[in-house]
Amino acid sequence: MIDHSKFQALIKNLYATAKEMESMFPGRHFTPDGHMVGSIGECLVADAYGLELMAASNKGYDAFTKAGKRVEIKATQSNAAAFRSEPEHTIVIKILPDGSFDEIYNGPGSFIWSQFSGKAMPSNGQYQISLKRLKILNSRVKDDQRVPKIT
Known part of the structure; x- marks a missing residue:
């Protein structure tokens, strides 16, 4: 069982250390990024x-x-998220320095993937979508299409 308060406090301390x-x-910038942000986001979500995490770097989804x-989890500190393939379900969050997060999108992956229709795959193999656009898409997701929070 995860100690939710301790987990959030550890993340808050990590960001406080980076700021110091x-x-x-x-x-110089010491903002956590890359794999660390992805792993923090996956664990927060x-x-x-109440999701079961897959092994790190599982192809196509992070948890179920x-x-x-199958749920693809995207965590960011910027203003965009990147996708390589169409997920079954997606939860996108923005990690906050206090150890909490803002849910940006929680719904079918097809809603996001349809935004890339007719576009050539970028050279890095990842489509980018802004958090602003994800919030708009999120407003169209029905409650029964979301994965409910348990905490």
Whole structure:
């Protein structure tokens, strides 16, 4: 069983440490990124929604619900998310420095993937979509199409 409060406190401490390091070395950025942000996001979402995580770097999805729905989890600190393929279900979050997160999108992956229809695959193999666009798509998701939070 995960200690939710301890988990959130650890993330808050991580961001506080990064901020302190930035103040010690003006002009340097110590923002957690890459795999760390992805792993933090996957764990935050799995904890909050009661999902079972797959092994790291699982192709196509990161977790599944108790009912077996495959969920792709995207975590960001920027203003966009990237996709390589169409997920069954997607939860996109923006991680906040206090260890919490904002849910940006929680719904069918097809809603997002349809935004790339007719577009050539970018050279890096990932389509980008803005958080602003994801929020608009999220407003169209019906409650019964969402994975409910448990915490």
